[in-house]
Amino acid sequence: MAAWSDLTNDVLEYITSFLTFPDHCRFGAVCKNWRSVSKSRRYPPIPQLPWLVLEEEKETRKHKFYSLSDAKHYSIEIPELHGRYICGSSHGWLFAVDIKITGILINPFTRELFELPPFPPFCKDVDVNTLIEKVPSDYMGGPRDYTFEEMQARIVTKAILSHDPKERSDFTAMIMFGEMNTPAFWRPGDLCWTVVDGQDGSSYDIIYFKENFYVLSPANVIYVVDFEPEPKLRVVGPQISYTVMH
Template identity: 90%
Template sequence: MAVWSDLTNDVLEYITSFLTFPDRCRFGAVCKNWRFVSKSRRYPPIPQLPWLVLEEENETRKRKFYSLSDAKHYSIEIPELHGRYICGSSHGWLFAVDIKITGILINPFTREFFELPPFPPFCKDVDVNTLIEKVPSDYIEGPRDYTFEEMQTIIVSKAILSHDPKERSYFTAMIMFGQKNTPAFWRPGDACWTVVGGQQGSSYDIIYFKENFYVLSPGNVLYVVDFEPKPKLRVVGPQMVQSDVPEEYLVDFNGNLLLIERFCGLGGRNVITNGFNVIEPNLEENILYEWYDIDGYALFMGRNSSIYVNASHFPKCKKNGIYFTHITESMDACHDFGVYDMADEKISKFYSFEVFPPPVILPVWLTPNPW
């Protein structure tokens, strides 16, 4: 039998490409050389199941994660995330908002990050010591004024990236903010966010698909973002059926743009998820197709860029399953997440642990991207 310590780095690098992220971290803890090898990007790593980004632990201030592949929790010290609210994930990066209504874009495992300007409508640096105590209620929907602690958790509903910043230095970050989920974008070097005009009503979701950003609005109206000469939304695609569902998502699935509708029903005092519908709006043919399965794959829905994996590669992953995270629309705010089986149209649990309220923190899906 070969002595492992005698294996050359190129062989070790090839071996590590088959390891899951937790196992790769354990591999790197053996010695200095193996730690160096574990960070190699010479060979593309195997696909990874996404992790859930959970709450910050009160005592240690470590950020808590849940790995679906080995059904374990990991608490990781990430000082840059202390006191910040996670409002989105994309390409393995997290968007996090702090009390100053500013944010960072960070890779939690490499600790690389970008400072983001204050979110709209705050167009300049905010001094938390001189802030007014309240924010006008006409900016965020509700019968009362909001404190900046509350604004931290509701000002941005979703944030995504056009590209992985590790792969492409010139990228675009897009958010949906405020009462109407208005789209705005930022690029490295910009001093502030640029609001996209032309919105009719509010927005449900946003996606980067085939070199364009698309925005979904009520009535299933699909827009594309035109950046030149002035950023604005333009209606595209077929006329879709008016839907009366509380939540809709746009998904890039194997090069297909899908619309995922989430249906709800009463569960005690709460409104909870009881099913999904999958539609493909063909932008070239102006035709709608309904899907009854997703070819053995699994989708992961929530406040993250669309994620899909081949479930046959992961024994613990449900084929034709839609994994979702949400917060119920009710007086008793609580978590509503599970996995929907498109074959038998039933929902089961994939996470049986308590998620800490209050405040209710929405878990976010994140695909580890440390290499």
């Protein structure tokens, strides 16, 4: 009988196409060859239910996740996330903010990551000891003292990607930040986030659909993000009316 560790990569890749995420992780723990094959794939390709990202365990510093498919909790050691607040996820990647108001984009499955520049309006090096005093009062919703943990949770309200960075290197990351949920974007190689102008008031949500980012205002007006020649929001849909059914 042939050794399982000697199976060719194409056979192993075919096997992984039927595995759930937990089984995919177990597959990669068998041997070096199987681990190499498991890391070469974007993630288990079969349709998967999402995992819920829970808090970091203070004792072990591991991050807790909850799998909806098998109704189990998993504690996973991801040192890059220690002390960071996870503010969003997209295409299996996590956005995380640290106490210096910078962030990372990390794939918890492969541990690949991108260092993100400071979030607006901190597009420069900041002194952590005086950071709270530098925050504009309207940025955080009014004058008061905020802990670093509170700031981490309030700066970025949503973060999404246009594409999976493992599939396309020319992806765009879009966030909503601050009290007004202002949209801003970043691309690999950019030294700073670019704030998108053209909207009166705050944003309610942002999505990516068919090569475009769309922003929804609290008044239910739909905007599309135009990147050229100057990044701006353009109205593409009338105000949506709806009726609440009782």
